[in-house]
Amino acid sequence: MPDNSSDEEKNKSIALIASILFILAFAILMYLFFNKFLFNTNIPELREGxxxxxxxxxxxxxxxxxxxxxxxxxxxxxxxxxxx
Structure with missing residues (x-):
């Protein structure tokens, strides 16, 4: 009889790693987007003086x-x- 609990644990570990990598990639993309478009100090109205x-x-x-x-x-x- 195969040990289903170890396969299930392995699948949970892979799913957790995939979720963490997805969230990390999403956070990096959001940082790049906001850095490029929203916090761009080349906009004349945002430059002081x-x-x-x-x-x-x-x-x-x-x-x-x-x-x-x-x-x-x-x-x-x-x-x-x-x-x-």
Whole structure:
């Protein structure tokens, strides 16, 4: 009569190892995703002290066209940061 308990224990061990490897791989992929896309400091709005030239240009366009084109100064920084 074969020993089914040792086969069952072996299968449980393999399943546990596979689960741990899957969770580890998933965690590494999530870290890489968040590091690449969410914590990227090359985004101008996230860099401290960076003047966003596109923002300033669009707000100036809004002012020059009396609100018909461009963006309103939704950040409230145009007169402080853009007119230096």
């Amino acid at each position: 960076h003047r966003d030239e596109d923002y300033c240009r669009m707000v100036k366009n809004y002012i020059d066209t009396n609100g018909k084109e461009g963006w309103r100064d939704y950040r409230g920084i145009y007169y402080k940061d853009c007119l230096k």
